[in-house]
Amino acid sequence: MDFAFDDDTRLLCEALRKFLKTEVLPLEEKHKDLLDGGKMSDEVARIGAGIRKKAVEAGFYTVHLPKELGGAGLPYVTTTALREEIAMSGSVILGLYVIGDPPCGPTPLLMLCNDEQRERFLKPLVAGDKTTCFALTEPGAGSDISSIQTMAVRDGDDWVLNGSKIYISNGMHADFFQVFALTKKPGPGEDAMFGCISLFMVDADSPGVERKLMKSMGGDDFQAEITFKDVRVPASNLVGDEGFGFLGAAQWLSGERLMMAIQAVGLARYALAFGTEWAKTRMAFGKPIGKNQGVSFPLADCATQIEAARWLTYRTAWLLDQGETAMTELAMAKVFAADVLGKVADQVMQTLGGIGYMAEHPIERIYRMARVFRIGGGTSEIQRRLIAKGLGL
Amino acid sequence: MKIAVIIKQTPDTETVVKINDAGNDIVGTGVKYVMSPYCEFAVEEALRTKEKLGGEVVVVSLGPDRVLETIRTALAMGCDRAIHLKDPAYEGGDGQATAKALAAALKTVSPDIVFAGKQAIDGDQSQVAVRVAELAGLAQATIVTALEIAADGKTAKATRRSEGGGEVVELKLPALISCEKGLNEPRYASLPGIMKAKKKEVKELKPAELGLEGQVGAAGAKAKRVKLLPLAERKAGRRIEAETPEAAAAELVRLLREEAKVL
Numbered sequence: 001m002d003f004a005f006d007d008d009t010r011l012l013c014e015a016l017r018k019f020l021k022t023e024v025l026p027l028e029e030k031h032k033d034l035l036d037g038g039k040m041s042d043e044v045a046r047i048g049a050g051i052r053k054k055a056v057e058a059g060f061y062t063v064h065l066p067k068e069l070g071g072a073g074l075p076y077v078t079t080t081a082l083r084e085e086i087a088m089s090g091s092v093i094l095g096l097y098v099i100g101d102p103p104c105g106p107t108p109l110l111m112l113c114n115d116e117q118r119e120r121f122l123k124p125l126v127a128g129d130k131t132t133c134f135a136l137t138e139p140g141a142g143s144d145i146s147s148i149q150t151m152a153v154r155d156g157d158d159w160v161l162n163g164s165k166i167y168i169s170n171g172m173h174a175d176f177f178q179v180f181a182l183t184k185k186p187g188p189g190e191d192a193m194f195g196c197i198s199l200f201m202v203d204a205d206s207p208g209v210e211r212k213l214m215k216s217m218g219g220d221d222f223q224a225e226i227t228f229k230d231v232r233v234p235a236s237n238l239v240g241d242e243g244f245g246f247l248g249a250a251q252w253l254s255g256e257r258l259m260m261a262i263q264a265v266g267l268a269r270y271a272l273a274f275g276t277e278w279a280k281t282r283m284a285f286g287k288p289i290g291k292n293q294g295v296s297f298p299l300a301d302c303a304t305q306i307e308a309a310r311w312l313t314y315r316t317a318w319l320l321d322q323g324e325t326a327m328t329e330l331a332m333a334k335v336f337a338a339d340v341l342g343k344v345a346d347q348v349m350q351t352l353g354g355i356g357y358m359a360e361h362p363i364e365r366i367y368r369m370a371r372v373f374r375i376g377g378g379t380s381e382i383q384r385r386l387i388a389k390g391l392g393l
Numbered sequence: 394m395k396i397a398v399i400i401k402q403t404p405d406t407e408t409v410v411k412i413n414d415a416g417n418d419i420v421g422t423g424v425k426y427v428m429s430p431y432c433e434f435a436v437e438e439a440l441r442t443k444e445k446l447g448g449e450v451v452v453v454s455l456g457p458d459r460v461l462e463t464i465r466t467a468l469a470m471g472c473d474r475a476i477h478l479k480d481p482a483y484e485g486g487d488g489q490a491t492a493k494a495l496a497a498a499l500k501t502v503s504p505d506i507v508f509a510g511k512q513a514i515d516g517d518q519s520q521v522a523v524r525v526a527e528l529a530g531l532a533q534a535t536i537v538t539a540l541e542i543a544a545d546g547k548t549a550k551a552t553r554r555s556e557g558g559g560e561v562v563e564l565k566l567p568a569l570i571s572c573e574k575g576l577n578e579p580r581y582a583s584l585p586g587i588m589k590a591k592k593k594e595v596k597e598l599k600p601a602e603l604g605l606e607g608q609v610g611a612a613g614a615k616a617k618r619v620k621l622l623p624l625a626e627r628k629a630g631r632r633i634e635a636e637t638p639e640a641a642a643a644e645l646v647r648l649l650r651e652e653a654k655v656l
Contacts, residue, residue, distance in 0.1 A: 008591075011462070011466060012584065014427070015466075015583070018579075022578070057583070058581065058584060072584055
């Protein structure tokens with residue numbers, strides 16, 4: 001048994017830390033007012049695009065991709081460690097531009113693209129020239145993917161799309177969307193996933209596309225509603241096999257769980273470090289507040305929970321590296337890390353007291369962000385369902 | 394141009410170090426090690442020199458197995474090959490013993506210019522670089538904040554920081570430059586750089602191969618650290634509470650004058 005990172009991972013983490021310190025964190029400090037607690041404005045997206053280009057040059061942007069897609073072909077453990085570095089760096093938003101992770105960057109989902117499609121869609125993503133988004137969820141279909149209603153009807157050389165997608169991260173800024181739509185209405189008792197749902201690449205400026213910003217609790221202006229009204233999409237934009245678009249995506253979605261688990265761990269570590277420092281330096285009644293067990297014990301519990309979530313996540317990454325599907329462990333890591341982040345954010349805010357509630361410190365933002373970890377990327381209930389299934393229930 | 398750079402691995406500044414039971418060293422476990430920050434300026438300047446004038450950059454470092462990690466960082470940044478002085482006999486040396494080993498290793502490279510940090514951030518003795526220059530018979534400029542090397546590679550002009558001002562010195566190469574903050578902004582290793590670094594040569598040299606048996610490490614040291622003194626614990630700060638900023642400022646001035654007696 002060996003819990004140490006290998007040399008590659010250590011060197012990469014060190015290089016990434018330096019990249020964040022040189023290229024990302026100073027810009028966040030400089031544009032503090034503009035970032036406004038992590039709002040994805042056009043101006044922020046422009047600054048982010050500059051970072052993205054630098055990350056492409058340094059090789060970080062495609063670090064998560066297999067070699068055949070222009071990536072580094074690194075083990076899951078390594079990419080997990082890199083994502084942890086970003087999450088715990090204290091970056092408010094610009095850190096999101098360093099690794100081309102979903103939803104904005106190139107995802108392994110694009111493995112389904114044929115050569116011609118790779119040229120048109122994958123290449124500009126890998127180069128950091130364009131961004132994309134994952135348009136799956138609909139008002140009537142979240143976890144229950146088979147119920148999507150967006151319809152694509154063949155008309156000559158085109159498909160004609162009608163329907164609407166919601167909560168689409170990066171929807172406002174994406175250059176093209178990865179849209180899941182029915183190319184055939186499922187018959188009675190038929191699961192749409194097998195034979196009915198197809199994947200289309202849709203240019204954001206196609207006539208009939210409308211996107212609207214959705215305000216959220218996170219205040220990050222990152223989600224959009226996208227509607228398609230008689231949007232014509234060339235047949236050559238259908239990716240993978242007609243009717244089986246979601247099966248490719250399913251594989252990608254399991255990777256997203258690992259990503260969210262480690263982001264939760266990284267954010268929790270950052271929050272705990274912030275709270276611990278506060279407990280050491282904030283004086284009350286003549287001593288640092290951390291000298292009171294009422295303050296120190298809850299933080300000790302936070303540290304213990306983070307440690308558990310962290311190694312659950314790394315072990316899951318390791319299992320994936322061994323070629324396992326690790327469906328149960330992925331679900332466990334995601335559900336547990338999301339819960340831990342929520343508890344830690346809540347506890348650290350309590351440690352900080354009044355100042356924790358104020359927007360000038362990062363904890364209230366993390367507290368708000370923590371909530372989405374139990375919802376996005378498969379709700380905690382869906383994860384528990386997967387775990388129960390693993391138990392044979 | 395033959396360019397060499399001497400680097401040292403030190404505990405990260407963010408690591409909280411503990412003194413061992415014997416009281417003469419730090420506890421090695423749980424410490425995160427990095428390249429000493431001034432050595433980063435040296436590596437960067439070496440790489441910039443190569444980019445301008447061509448040639449090869451050789452990294453030289455002394456220390457145990459773990460030092461290889463820091464050597465790899467330098468190689469990932471773009472250095473071409475490395476010499477690792479690794480042997481238990483090198484351990485426990487003073488500035489002179491360490492410099493002797495490094496100078497002998499440099500001799501195998503015959504560099505036109507050598508870069509080093511102005512000091513390592515652990516021992517803070519600022520001895521090794523100057524002793525290496527002496528032992529190797531190199532011209533030297535210490536605490537350098539700007540450097541220009543003539544296109545013919547024969548001379549260099551170095552700007553040194555000195556108390557409250559600075560000076561410019563001209564050097565005949567071969568020379569050693571000890572690097573100060575401000576000289577440059579060190580680059581970060583890129584992913585392709587890290588992957589390439591794995592294939593670069595790291596040559597290990599034992600004291601016998603340098604003809605220095607019994608002369609390096611503890612055996613060659615003339616000075617020995619006998620005790621480490623802990624940092625004085627910082628006292629808690631004091632917060633001035635007042636109704637208005639003016640009243641707070643007045644109170645601060647009063648305390649500086651009457652209690653701290655600095656005004």
